[in-house]
Amino acid sequence: MVPFLPCEGAYLSVPHPDLVCSDLTKDFDAFRAVDHVSFEVPQGSFFSILGPSGCGKTTLLRMIAGFQSPTSGDLRIKGKSMIGVPPNKRPVSMVxxxxxxxxxxxxxxxxxxxxxxxxxxxxxxxxxxxEVLERVGLPGVSQRRIDQISGGQKQRVAIARCMVLEPDVLLLDEPLGALDLKLREHMKVELKSLQAAFNTTFVYITHDQSEALVMSDNIAVMNRGQFEQIGTPHDVYHAPSTAFVAGFVGDANKIDAKVIAVNGAVLTLASEGGSEMKIDAPSGGLSVGQRAQVFLRPEAIELATGGDGVNVSGGVVESVLFNGANSSVTIKDQSGNLLKVALPQTGNFANLRQGDSVFTRWDPKQARCYPASGN
Structure with a gap:
């Protein structure tokens, strides 16, 4: 798998959208919670808004639902502006x-x-x-009490309560957040299946990247009131358009470095510890002398017993954490960089231990590079 790949622009425009938000802004006195956000969601798709707590995603969802009014901008569902339309008159439901x-x-x-x-x-x-209970897989349970069903069944009841109203858009506000890990994993599949079965537009907000990656047709990554990238899960994970997206979505090693040479699309950088590395990927317009941040997925790094070449470095194992199918191995390379490596449980390094000497290597196309903040 190639961890990072090129992608196109961050603004997603789609034919026949159910939901169109244009330049939406929401201010609370001097604080701007949502800052000129624009996006479109096609009919029958699963659209996730992913971001950390406090980034503005709940405020945005509440504006779509009608619980809060935007300071400026427009919001249309099925081509009709919802500005000034009360929540109970909007063709939306909310979980x-x-x-x-x-x-x-x-x-x-x-x-x-x-x-x-x-x-x-x-x-x-x-x-x-x-009819709707049968469609969510709960036939014949209408007379049962809420306390007689499981957590997963309660989720389906909540969705049935919304879908029985036949909304054009279903809004979901972190509905899996209160579930235990095993049930949450199960409900990811359930939610995606239900969305496909109803063919209803889902707008889902979450701070959990795994939820967004598994279920979504498209993801908007939100930070400080703005969308930093909109794209498919594949694009957002493999081709993050900003340093924030690269660091927030998925696991990534971050290496502080300085550009020492530019040869076409290939950058040569020196880490703070002095080791050189080459990157053949979109560089964000970096030039010689600029400070940069290099992001490299743990699964992009290979281990070897020796060797030389591009992006090869000796190192010492700092820790090995068993993680099921893989182990998470932290290696301090010869320049002092700490690199996290996703190591399969089978192969030549299955019995790696703390203190072992190894070499790391990675392909120049498997990293992304961005200007460091303050450049």
Whole structure:
């Protein structure tokens, strides 16, 4: 696998979008939570907004839902502006992190709650509730209490309660955050399957990169109120457009260095410890003398018992952490850089131990380089 690959521009434009946000901004007094964000989401796709806590993703979702009004910009669903439209009049539904199911109601009443609020006839509510429960894999459970079902089943009830209203867009606010690890892994697959089955546009926010990478058709990586990149999971992981995306999405070694030569697309850099490295990848316009940050995926680094050549360095094993199918090995190279390596449990280095001497090597195309902050 090649860890980093070239990608195209960061703005995603799609035909027949269900949701279009244009230059959305949200200010809270002097603080700007969302800063001129624009994006489009096609009908029937799974779009994730990924970013750290406090980056503005929840504020953005709440503007789409109608719980908060933008300071400026426009927001359209199915071509119609939602500015000034109250939440209950928007063709959206929302699944919250803690689900907000009513413990005193049975499953059927929970799912049918929104329909009752809309004044739908009882016979129609019963029919639609049974249909949607069957579609989410919970047939015949409408009379059961909420405390009689598992965490995964509660997730499906929450989605059924939204989907029974037939929204154009379903908003999901970190709905897997309260689940244990094993159930969270299972629900990633479940959510993607349900989205495909309903063919409804999902807009999903999360700080968990694995959720976004597994489920999404496209991901927007958000930082400090702005989108730094929009692309497929493959593009965001293999071809991060900024240093923030490279460091936030997936695991990566970061090496501080200085550019000492530029030969076409090939950069030669020297790390702070003095070792030279070559990178053949988009360089962000770096020139000789500039400080840079080099990002290298752990799976891009190979181990050898010796050798020379480009990007080969001797080192000593600092630690070996068992991690299931792989071990996470930290190696201090001859310049003092600490490199994390993803090591399979089989092969010549399966029995690597702390203090062992090894050589690391990596291909010049398997790293990304960005200007260091303050350049």
């Amino acid at each position: 919250f992190q803690h689900l907000a199911l009513f413990p005193t109601m049975n499953i059927g009443d929970n799912v049918g709650f929104g329909l009752r609020q809309r004044g739908v006839a009882k016979s129609e509510i019963k029919k639609r509730v049974e």
